[in-house]
Amino acid sequence: MINLFDLFFKKSACAHTNALINANEGYCPDCGAYVKKYFYIVRCSRCDVKREAKVYFGDILPKEKFCTNCGSKEFYVEKLEKISFIDVAYAIYTKEELTQSQIELASAQIWVDDENKMPVKYLTGSV
Secondary structure, three states: OOOHHHHHHOOOOOOOOOOOOOOOEEEOOOOOOEEEEEEEEEEEOOOOOEEOEEEEOOEEEEOOOOOOOOOOOOEEEEEEOOOOHHHHHOEEEEEEEOOHHHHHHHHOOOOOOOOOOOOOOOOOOOO
C-alpha cells in the first residue's frame, strides 16, 4: 500500500525509460542502476485461466471483477522472466532494480573438475 507522503513528497525516481529496449536485463543509461525486466500474468485461482490485467496504484489486478470462464473472484499473479508471444496480450511488464547482492547471486558461476575421477580403462584379452 502506498502511503500519502511517498505519493506527494517523494522525489521522482528513475522510470528507466531508456533501459532494456532490446534486452531483458542490464544497466539503465539514465541512472546507472542494474535493471531486470519481469512479466506478470493474472490467473484465476479456480480454473487457472489467464485474465487481462491492469496496474492500480502499484498493484497488479484483473480488469474484470469476476472470471469470464468460471465466475470466480479469486486470482493470483504469476511472475515470469520470459513469456511466449501468446501471453503478450495478458502480461504486464515492469523494469525492476536489483540490489548488489541479487546481482552477485544471479551472476555467480562455478565450474569444478573432479580430481578423484579415474580415467576409464578397458580390459583387453581373450576369454
